[in-house]
Amino acid sequence: MNNKVILLVEDNPDDEALTVRALKKNKILNEVVVARDGVQALDYLFGEGAHAGRNTKEMPQVVLLDLKLPKLDGLGVLRRLRADDRTRLLPVVILTSSNEEQVLLNGYGLGANSYVRKPVDFDAFVAASAQLGLYWLVLNEPPPRRV
Amino acid sequence: MARTQDSTITKKLTRLNMLVSGAALLMACATFVTYDLFTFREAIVRNLSIQASVAGSNSVTALVFNDSHTAENTLSALKAAPNIVSAGIYSLDGQIFAAYRRDPHTQLPSFVSADQAETQMFKDGNVMVTRSIVFQGKPTGIVYVRSDLRTLSVQLRRYAIIAGVVLAASLGTALLLSSVFRRSITEPIVHLAEVARVVSRDKNYTIRATRPAGRDELSTLVESFNEMLIQIQERDGALQSARDQLEQRVDERTFQLATANKELESFSYSVSHDLRAPLRTIDGFSHALLEDCADGLDEAGRTHLNRIRAATQRMGLLIDDLLNLSRLSRTDMHRQSLDISTLASSIASDLRKAQPGRQIELRIEEGLKATADPGLLRVVLENLLSNAWKFTSKRASARIEFGMTPSNGTPAFFVRDDGAGFDPAYADRLFGAFQRLHAMTEFAGTGVGLATVQRIIHRHGGRIWAESAVDHGATFYFTLSEMVAQGAQQ
Numbered sequence: 287m288n289n290k291v292i293l294l295v296e297d298n299p300d301d302e303a304l305t306v307r308a309l310k311k312n313k314i315l316n317e318v319v320v321a322r323d324g325v326q327a328l329d330y331l332f333g334e335g336a337h338a339g340r341n342t343k344e345m346p347q348v349v350l351l352d353l354k355l356p357k358l359d360g361l362g363v364l365r366r367l368r369a370d371d372r373t374r375l376l377p378v379v380i381l382t383s384s385n386e387e388q389v390l391l392n393g394y395g396l397g398a399n400s401y402v403r404k405p406v407d408f409d410a411f412v413a414a415s416a417q418l419g420l421y422w423l424v425l426n427e428p429p430p431r432r433v
Numbered sequence: 434m435a436r437t438q439d440s441t442i443t444k445k446l447t448r449l450n451m452l453v454s455g456a457a458l459l460m461a462c463a464t465f466v467t468y469d470l471f472t473f474r475e476a477i478v479r480n481l482s483i484q485a486s487v488a489g490s491n492s493v494t495a496l497v498f499n500d501s502h503t504a505e506n507t508l509s510a511l512k513a514a515p516n517i518v519s520a521g522i523y524s525l526d527g528q529i530f531a532a533y534r535r536d537p538h539t540q541l542p543s544f545v546s547a548d549q550a551e552t553q554m555f556k557d558g559n560v561m562v563t564r565s566i567v568f569q570g571k572p573t574g575i576v577y578v579r580s581d582l583r584t585l586s587v588q589l590r591r592y593a594i595i596a597g598v599v600l601a602a603s604l605g606t607a608l609l610l611s612s613v614f615r616r617s618i619t620e621p622i623v624h625l626a627e628v629a630r631v632v633s634r635d636k637n638y639t640i641r642a643t644r645p646a647g648r649d650e651l652s653t654l655v656e657s658f659n660e661m662l663i664q665i666q667e668r669d670g671a672l673q674s675a676r677d678q679l680e681q682r683v684d685e686r687t688f689q690l691a692t693a694n695k696e697l698e699s700f701s702y703s704v705s706h707d708l709r710a711p712l713r714t715i716d717g718f719s720h721a722l723l724e725d726c727a728d729g730l731d732e733a734g735r736t737h738l739n740r741i742r743a744a745t746q747r748m749g750l751l752i753d754d755l756l757n758l759s760r761l762s763r764t765d766m767h768r769q770s771l772d773i774s775t776l777a778s779s780i781a782s783d784l785r786k787a788q789p790g791r792q793i794e795l796r797i798e799e800g801l802k803a804t805a806d807p808g809l810l811r812v813v814l815e816n817l818l819s820n821a822w823k824f825t826s827k828r829a830s831a832r833i834e835f836g837m838t839p840s841n842g843t844p845a846f847f848v849r850d851d852g853a854g855f856d857p858a859y860a861d862r863l864f865g866a867f868q869r870l871h872a873m874t875e876f877a878g879t880g881v882g883l884a885t886v887q888r889i890i891h892r893h894g895g896r897i898w899a900e901s902a903v904d905h906g907a908t909f910y911f912t913l914s915e916m917v918a919q920g921a922q923q
Contacts, residue, residue: 300714307721354706383709406712406749407742408720 290347291317295327295363296381297355304408305350305381308415316347324358327351328366331373345376348418351398353382361396368397379418443619450611451604458603462596466589473588474560478553481562481580484514489566489576492522496530496566496574504531516580518559521545522566523575530574545575558582621645625655638666694763705756709749716745747879754881758866761888766806768893773803773810773846777835780814784822791822792830801837801846805913809889816882817848817909823876824907825852843912845896851906855899863899886911 292309296302306318321327327349329335333342349367353360360380367373379400402414488508495504504522511517511533520533523545532541550565550572559581566574621643628642641662644655719738723730730738777797785793803810818833825831834849855863855870862868866884886909890897894914901907 298710298714300717301710304713304717307717383706383713404709404713406709406716407746408713408717411713411717 289316290344291319293319293321293327293330293346293349294381295321295324295349295351295355295360297322297352301352301404304411305415308408308412311412312416312418314415319346323356324360324363327363328358331367331376332370342372345373348377348379350379350381350418353380364396364398442622443615446615446619447608447611450607450615454607455600455604458600462600466592466596469592470585470589473585474555477560477580477582477585478562481517481560481578482553482564484511484517485520485562485564485576485578488520488578489522489564489574492531492576493566493568493573496522496524497568501531505533507531508533511578514580516583517578518581519579521577523577525572525574527575541579542577545577547572547575550575555582617645618651621651621655625658629658632662638662638669697759697763701756701759704752708752712745712749712752716742716749719745751879751881754879754885755866758881758885758888761809761812761885762892764809766809766892768804768806770802770804771807771810772801773805773814774799774801774835776807776811777814777818780811780818781833781835784819788822788826791826793822793825794830794832796832796834796836798836803846803913805893806889809892810913813886813889813911814848816886820882820909821848821850821852821907823852823878824854824871825850826876828852838910840910840912845910845912847908847910849906849908854901854903854905854907856903857901860899860901864897 292314294302294305296305302320309316309318319330321330326336330337330340331342331345331349333340351360351363355363358366360382364378364380367376367378377399378397379402380398381402381404383404400418402418405411405414488511491507491510492504495501495507501522508520508522508531511520512535515535517533518535519539519541521529521541522531524530525547527544527546529541529543529545534541545563547565549563551563553560553562555561559579561577561579564576564578565572566576625642628640632638632640641659642655644659645652719742723735723738727735774797781795781797785791785795814835818835821833825833828851832851835847836849837844837846839845853871853876859870863870864883864887866881868884869878869880887897890911890913895912897909897911899907899909
């Protein structure tokens, strides 16, 4: 397991705490960087705004992206990520409470790597996060970084 | 508007004119000629009779003195009348006394009896007149004159020529006159027919027929025709504007409906996202409390937290069910013919696997067909069969049945169990969302299942109803579009 950060884009501090807790329970101990809205997430990834000067060659291992966000929503963020060469292949997992098919299809259409629904039952969420950690942080080779 | 030069009606009218005037002329000619020939014949007889009488009178002396030579001389005066073929003077006893022959070969009757006197006879194109010769009041002899009818045939020929000329001239005049007058009749009719043809061909109701001058039946006909066109045009316009209005209204309603649907979708989205987020917090932090502060919690504290978690998770299920119910009404429906028995068997076998310990006698009628949306019909059967499973769970062994029975001439499918059943007094509450007839502690559930089933059945145009008695099981019947079912029966 490497030490790259996980970018969690989540506006609800409760959900943030619970997600971090679920990751920890799954022994995923990577640093979690939190963005509160879509704009903050893009600033972090592209080294702009508050994150100006960040080394953008250091991309997160995975972006956990909530769909409903202030300012720019999750699908907007995903669209921007997939349109940019630097983040085109960045693994993105849509992490949301919505199970409406339309949202699901939109997410896949824009190139989300995975879709995880946050269940009310915390135990189920821990199980879902376990799948996430296994898949994205252990088994999956990250895409080759562009130089 | 190209008009055919010789329309049928023109031809008919001309033919009628010619026939009527020709027949009238022929009748007139025939009557006139017949009458004239008759009078002419009478004139011939009269003439001949005078000539006979004259010849007879002149021959009296010769008869009295038995001088046949003188009598023949007298008779030869008849030469002046070229039509007289022969003539003869006969004595009272009928013997020929003197004769005249226009040409020597002519035969004369050798005997004329006194009975034949005062007669005339037409025979072989000749007329024969016989008269008594009377002297001093006493019959003295008989005179016989025979004349041909050449004057008559000359007259006849003349009549034929005159009649022919008159007929031809009259018909010609009639033709000329009728061609002038028939136009006033045929032209409006031909014009009307042409206008009617164009109107019905082009569906153009703005065209009008030209009204002929004068006030007769034809002008009334054209006027009525135009009146009818005006009415059709008005009705057409009204119909069109009604259709336009309707279309506009449909557009408006479609737009409103689409807007409402969109609003409902975003509402569902918000509900699923925003209502669940606090639940996650409650459940997640209750879980954290149980884990992180286990030492500070006694048994009661742990029970309380577990109750909080159970309630939270139940709330989550309710939200999910509600969203599914609302989605059912919005998803597209694609009907197809399918084997409903196979579908029921597959669902039942899944249920059996989920609860392997249960003693359930399952009876599924084979080969039943239905026309429905496969996904939605599966939801219906899943709900009904899992309900049957659920409400028989308190029985040591249960019996569950799926089949078809006719209901008011429509096939109705049914799912029957011998489980807890329900009080029929509450049957109307059965299909309402979140309506439950049993306590949570008795049977689990959100109360959305039957509401979902009913919504699907209604979307198929079918009906659903249930029969039951407490502790005597329940039977749920449903039809899938009464019309489709009837069609399948035929």
